[in-house]
Amino acid sequence: LEINTMSLDWGYTDDNGPSTWAEKYPLAAGARQSPVDIDTSKATSDNSLVDREIDWSYPSNCSYRIVNTGYGWRVDTYGDDTALSGGPLSEVYKLEQFHCHWGATNDEGSEHTVDGKSYAAELHLVHWNSEKYSSFKEAASQPDGLAVLGVFMEIGNADNAELEKIISLIPKIIHKGQDSQASFDLDFGSLLPESKHYWTYLGSLTTPPCNECVIWTVFKEPITISERQLEVFRSLKSVGEEDAIEPEEGKLVKNYRPPLPLGNRVLRECGP
Ligand SMILES: NS(=O)(=O)c1ccc(NCc2ccco2)c([N+](=O)[O-])c1
Numbered sequence: 001l002e003i004n005t006m007s008l009d010w011g012y013t014d015d016n017g018p019s020t021w022a023e024k025y026p027l028a029a030g031a032r033q034s035p036v037d038i039d040t041s042k043a044t045s046d047n048s049l050v051d052r053e054i055d056w057s058y059p060s061n062c063s064y065r066i067v068n069t070g071y072g073w074r075v076d077t078y079g080d081d082t083a084l085s086g087g088p089l090s091e092v093y094k095l096e097q098f099h100c101h102w103g104a105t106n107d108e109g110s111e112h113t114v115d116g117k118s119y120a121a122e123l124h125l126v127h128w129n130s131e132k133y134s135s136f137k138e139a140a141s142q143p144d145g146l147a148v149l150g151v152f153m154e155i156g157n158a159d160n161a162e163l164e165k166i167i168s169l170i171p172k173i174i175h176k177g178q179d180s181q182a183s184f185d186l187d188f189g190s191l192l193p194e195s196k197h198y199w200t201y202l203g204s205l206t207t208p209p210c211n212e213c214v215i216w217t218v219f220k221e222p223i224t225i226s227e228r229q230l231e232v233f234r235s236l237k238s239v240g241e242e243d244a245i246e247p248e249e250g251k252l253v254k255n256y257r258p259p260l261p262l263g264n265r266v267l268r269e270c271g272p
């Protein structure tokens with residue numbers, strides 16, 4: 001019996017991409033899925049969020065490892081001294097990890113879109129409700145368990161210097177499963193936009209198992225990265241070193257889920 005370990009049970013190709021996920025991951029067909037298109041005419045700026053700005057606090061040494069998940073890069077963080085609060089959040093959430101989604105060309109790649117516009121990439125900072133739950137895993141099964149900050153990334157002329165610290169490590173994790181211990185000093189202020197203007201809604205993980213456990217906060221203002229930096233993301237491979245394939249095969253050129261219907265969910269907006 002030859003088990004073909006090469007075929008992933010989900011991914012971003014025509015035969016295992018987002019339109020097939022619900023076959024193996026039924027939550028993907030839920031009514032509270034992410035991402036969504038942010039229709040700015042539907043966003044309500046009611047007083048429920050007035051003066052409820054998002055407050056984050058991350059020590060620069062909280063990142064300890066970067067790993068190739070097969071779906072992209074992910075930086076794992078020590079959450080102990082981190083905190084995310086305010087905005088739509090009723091408790092303090094701790095940073096678990098951050099990662100990114102991108103496309104094959106610069107006119108796609110973000111997961112959320114704004115009035116139908118895609119950005120070239122989208123950064124996700126994932127937090128969990130450590131006030132109410134005792135672990136990330138437990139929180140990921142609760143409707144208010146996770147809080148993810150979404151930051152749009154657009155192509156600019158300059159490199160993003162902080163992101164460069166991550167990009168410089170990517171050649172060490174080209175293949176799925178590879179990781180690099182890295183306690184780099186990261187100024188998160190450069191990975192988040194200056195403006196705290198955001199949209200927020202109740203959604204899900206944007207990859208299987210698509211748990212509907214995320215309070216999403218998407219910043220309106222993008223940060224910029226260079227084309228070269230984005231090309232480095234695209235050099236990552238979705239297969240392991242042992243998978244004998246052609247050099248050009250298995251490149252992670254896209255890892256974004258297209259938007260799902262907002263349905264009857266409320267989309268709130270806050271900020272100047
Ligand atoms: N693109 S995202 O920020 O929504 C996202 C997607 C998947 C997973 N994880 C997949 C997973 C497995 C069990 C529980 O969680 C995470 N995360 O873990 O923070 C975040």
Ligand SMILES: [Zn+2]
Nearest residue numbers: 099101124206
């Ligand atoms: Zn993500």
